[in-house]
Amino acid sequence: MPALNVTFTDAELEQLRASASGAETSLKVFVHDAALAAANDRKRMIAQLAQEVAATSAELNARLA
Known part of the structure; x- marks a missing residue:
């Protein structure tokens, strides 16, 4: 399975460890889930912005027609 090395400062890593501990999960799982959540x-x-632009464009096109 592909892997990714990510560099953190000591303070950032401690913050991640504390958050993972609070979520009662491993650091690896916590960071994996956080990265996927951010991507999603x-x-x-x-997608939402594209819908808003399309709706605005449709209204403008209707007025210009």
Whole structure:
């Protein structure tokens, strides 16, 4: 399975460890899930913005026709 090495400062790593501990999960699983959640949120945001642009464009095109 492909892997990714990510560099963190000591403070950032401690924050991640504390958050993973609070979520009662391993650091690896916590970071994996956080990365995928961020990617999914971005994809969802882009799709939402595309819908808003399409709706605005449709209204403008209707007025210009």
